[in-house]
Amino acid sequence: MICLVQHVDVEPLEVAPEPITTQRALEKASQHDPYVLYDGALASGDTGYRWGSAYALRTMPHSPRRRGPRGTVLGPDDADAAELLAWIARTRPWGDLAGISVERHREPTLHEHFVVGDGGNWDWWWSTVAPPRTPGQDLVVPLDDTADAQAITALNEIGNPTAESEPGTGRTELWAGIRDELDPSRVIAAAALHRSRTGHGVLTGIVVDPAHRGRGLGRAVTAALTRGCIEADGVATLGMYADNDTARSLYSSLGYRVAHEFASRAITPR
Numbered sequence: 001m002i003c004l005v006q007h008v009d010v011e012p013l014e015v016a017p018e019p020i021t022t023q024r025a026l027e028k029a030s031q032h033d034p035y036v037l038y039d040g041a042l043a044s045g046d047t048g049y050r051w052g053s054a055y056a057l058r059t060m061p062h063s064p065r066r067r068g069p070r071g072t073v074l075g076p077d078d079a080d081a082a083e084l085l086a087w088i089a090r091t092r093p094w095g096d097l098a099g100i101s102v103e104r105h106r107e108p109t110l111h112e113h114f115v116v117g118d119g120g121n122w123d124w125w126w127s128t129v130a131p132p133r134t135p136g137q138d139l140v141v142p143l144d145d146t147a148d149a150q151a152i153t154a155l156n157e158i159g160n161p162t163a164e165s166e167p168g169t170g171r172t173e174l175w176a177g178i179r180d181e182l183d184p185s186r187v188i189a190a191a192a193l194h195r196s197r198t199g200h201g202v203l204t205g206i207v208v209d210p211a212h213r214g215r216g217l218g219r220a221v222t223a224a225l226t227r228g229c230i231e232a233d234g235v236a237t238l239g240m241y242a243d244n245d246t247a248r249s250l251y252s253s254l255g256y257r258v259a260h261e262f263a264s265r266a267i268t269p270r
Helices: 023-029 034-038 078-091 104-113 149-159 217-233 245-253
Strands: 018-020 048-051 054-059 070-074 099-103 114-127 141-143 174-179 187-195 201-208 236-241 257-269
Touching (some): 023 034, 023 048, 034 257, 048 078, 054 078, 070 078, 078 099, 078 104, 099 104, 104 257, 174 217, 201 217, 217 236, 236 245
Parallel strands (some): 201 236
Antiparallel strands (some): 018 048, 054 070, 114 236, 114 257, 141 174, 174 187
């Protein structure tokens, strides 16, 4: 479905947006949006902002590959979000931002207020329902972040060089993997569990060896890690590039729901 945003002429705000200084206030402003509850935390001492139904916060990226603070502007009303974006562009309350994320159908609004660079489209998913056991799950074993780092890195290089699981760095709390039955030193599928800014579980780095795809191995490691995460924390989350239709089908079948369809772009002030 294609969503179109009607152009909104935005008059400069004469009154500054309401500051948000606590996580509880941010949750209230978002009407307890799952992204805010389980991922989008205010940094200690930082300030978010609210205008009407729209709200904004500054975050640091999960991965060290992405540098610099980033803004996120959300809320149900396009006009409120446009006004808040215009105010952020004009006043720069957080100084220079490396990038900003908005709902994907609002991406054209960014160009009205910033010089917009490269970026990506991605979806934020969440689930509170543990999936049932899946075929192949008996093959899933825990992996060791240190001892198996080389094997996981080799898997990422052939399966997904942009995977953000960061084996061997200590970032991953828990690994679920499947070893090659003929050569147990090789890992042919893996998934990592990280912690979000709010302290909740985030699945990342879900990779399957191209030579072993089509066997349900990605489903097996994803289901196992999701079930463990939900049983421990009550929720599991993940992010997915918007053009990955195979992953979309998998996550939907395991009970995940999309909360936000993001456009994330590098920006510089005009």
